[in-house]
Amino acid sequence: MNLSPLAQDFVLHFGEMGSRWGINRTVGQIYALLFVSQRPLNADEIAEALAFSRSNVSMGLKELESWRLTKLQHLPNDRREYFSAPDDVWAIFRILAEERRKREIDPTLSMLRGAMLVTPATEDDRHAQARMKQMHDLIEMATLWFNDVQRLEPETLKQLMGMGATVTKLLEMKDKLKIVTGGKKPKTLSGQ
Amino acid sequence: MNLSPLAQDFVLHFGEMGSRWGINRTVGQIYALLFVSQRPLNADEIAEALAFSRSNVSMGLKELESWRLTKLQHLPNDRREYFSAPDDVWAIFRILAEERRKREIDPTLSMLRGAMLVTPATEDDRHAQARMKQMHDLIEMATLWFNDVQRLEPETLKQLMGMGATVTKLLEMKDKLKIVTGGKKPKTLSGQ
DNA sequence: CTATATTTTCAGTAATTACTGAAATTTCAA
């Protein structure tokens, strides 16, 4: 199994990035390889193509599996397991984002929630707690929003993103629409 | 300088998270300390409060400075530099997101752009390149969107996020509004 | 069942990243 320069570049890059994305190099390369491969690969093929030890590949695949980033299948007259990447290109980014939320956001949110419950003893603590509350509210809002967005269909998400900067225009429109429907007077937007 | 349990918890937690957020433990703790502190602190005070070496604090502050996450000031009759965190709570998240984009997205995007220029030699390469294009288009769209959103005023952003799941409803509204501006009477909105 | 192919686990080691202390540099009052 020798990779073309095109595939090799992609795989190596994904490996380097992997460590920045919170998955390690091995996992990144394995995913990249499966992502561009036209046919499912077994663990030995992966180990050979990437020059990793068999055990490393095993661990990497296990991690990808736990994130549902592999599809597993068997070929006729072959006991070995064959792996491929899901067709959906969003999959990897959804998973990376989701894992990050779990590791990087949720613990902070719950720490801050705990801090909100403390009765501050000193003036310093009162100030500290007020600052933490600012941060808490911000993160909570962002998290709720993220949850909502994450549930959107890829197609809707695409549409939403495709609107790009017009998102502010939409906000304005929202207010205009309130006028039309006889609702409250809209606040002026501070949008630049 | 001894920290209250409340502040201590926050600072230690931010330190642990720091390494997950792409800033290191030292930098995380220093920022957290400045964030909750009511008054500016000098480097020695920071080193003492966090039990880090003076040099480590120096490097950490330099990094925070490079990200504009500190305000620097001087006190009367004191040569030392005093540091505090910007009031804006968004600041840290904006910076973290921006740094990540630079480190984690942009290099991938340019690698993929390069791959798009190659003329595929084999059927395997044709397939690999098609997959890469899918990924490229997705990342490019997300990046453009991110750039747009990043430029929004905190107030507008807050409003946008506050809408949460209704974001889909907004998409619907967009279509309805077309009807409105086209002269037809609007339907009642189901927006919660 | 038994033998063998396949996969997984894990202790040890390698590679990476973070931190310290000593020395060098900068700043500024006198």
Next chain:
DNA sequence: TTGAAATTTCAGTAATTACTGAAAATATAG
């Protein structure tokens, strides 16, 4: 200027994270 206070740099070391190879466990054909 000068020299003491303040800050920064950096080589060496500590701590963390990733990888390997050997051994154990699991699965399946006969």
